[in-house]
Amino acid sequence: MYSKKLAEDIEKELETLKKAGKFKMERELEGTQGAEVEIAGKKVLMFAANNYLGLANHPEITKAGKDAIDKYGFGLSSVRFISGTETIHKTLEKKLAEFLEVNDSILYSTNFMANLGFFATLTNEAFGAEGEHMDAIYSDELNHASIIDAFKLCKKENMVKRIYSHGDLVALEKMLVEDQGKGYRFKIIVSDGVFSMEGYLAQLPKLKELAEKYEALLFVDDAHAIGVLGKSGAGTPEHFGLHGKIDVLSGTFGKALGGAVGGYIAGKKEIIELLRQKSRTYLFSNSVPPSVVMASIRALDLLKEKPELLIKVKENSEYFRNGAKKLGFEVLDGIHPIVPVMLGDAAKTQEMSKKLLANGLFVVGLWFPVVPEGTARLRFQISAAHTREQIDQALKILSEVGREMGVI
C-alpha cells in the first residue's frame, strides 16, 4: 500500500536534496538542439551538449530519420529476436564493426544498457562448467555510472570487483600481481575511454599492455570518443594507434553520432554472438527504432564524407581552450571538446552558471558530489556546429561575467 509514511519520506528526501544544492533542475529547450538554442523565449549559445559534430539537428541526419519512418514506420513493437530485426539493424551493426575494425557489433537501446548487458552476461555465465567460478573486474574509480551499476547485476558469488584510483595504473598493476594465483576464471579491465568530468583520456596503451601481460580482457567505454577522437573519428583506440586492437568496446549514438539514443558493444565475434543469445538487457528490451538506426548509419557515412567536421570540432576546441586560458581562467589541458574551466568553489560555480545563462551562454556547472569537493567547474562542451563568432561571443560573455564576479 502507498502509505502516508512513504509519501512523507520521499518528500523529506527531496527537501534534503534541495537544501544540499543537489536537486537537479531541467532547463526546457524550446526547439532544436544546436549551437544556439531557445530557452524561455530567448536565444542562448549552447555549450552544454554532447553534440560534438553538430549532427543532432543536421539536415542529412533528420532526413535519414524521416525517410526511415516513411519506409519502416515509427517502431517495431518487438525485441530483436522476436520480430524486431530489420535488415537495417544488421547493416548498422556491420558498418559499425567495419568502422571500429572489429569482427562484429550488437545494438542496444542505450550505452547504459549495453554496459549492464555485457558484464552480467559474461560473469554470470557458467559456460557449461561444473562447480563455482569467480571472475575479477578491475575498474577505474571514475568510470561512468553505467559501469558501476553493471557490477550490481553480476552475482556476488561470481565476481569480485577491484577499484583503482583514477588513472593509477601502478595501483592497477599491483592488484593484478596480487591476484595472480587466486584462480580467477576471467579477468576484465574496464575503463572509460574519455572521462567526462575532465575530458581526460584513458591511458590506453598502458592499459592494453597490462591486459596482455596479465591475460585480462580489456573493455573500453568510448561514449565520449566515438565520432570525436582519432583520424576517422573511431575513438580512443584510433587516437592511440590501437585501432581494432581493444578486446571489447562500448559506445553510444546518443552523443557525437546524431545525439538521439542507441548504444552498442563491439568486438570479437564470439562475444557478440554470446550477447545476442544471453544478454538480458538486449533480449528483453525493444529494438532500436528505424529512424535512429537509419540516422546512425547516415552519421557513420557523414564521418567519412565530411572529415571537416572532425577537424572543425578539434580546431574549435583548441580555439576555445586557448581563449579561456588567455582570459586568465584556470582551464584543464587536453585535446577533447570537453573543456573544464575550474572555479573550485561550488556556490561560485552555481552563481556563475546562472549569470552566464542570463547573459546568453548555457554551460553546465559541476560540483560535489559529481566532482571531488573543492574542484567545482564549468564544463564547456565544444561543437563543430559552433562558428568562430559564436565562440568569440561565448568567450566575451565568460570574460565579462568572470570579471564581474572577481574570478579573473
Ligand SMILES: Cc1ncc(COP(=O)(O)O)c(C=O)c1O
Ligand atoms: C562513459 C559513458 N558511458 C555510457 C553513457 C551512457 O550513454 P547512453 O546515454 O547511450 O546510455 C555515458 C553518457 O553519459 C557515458 O558518458
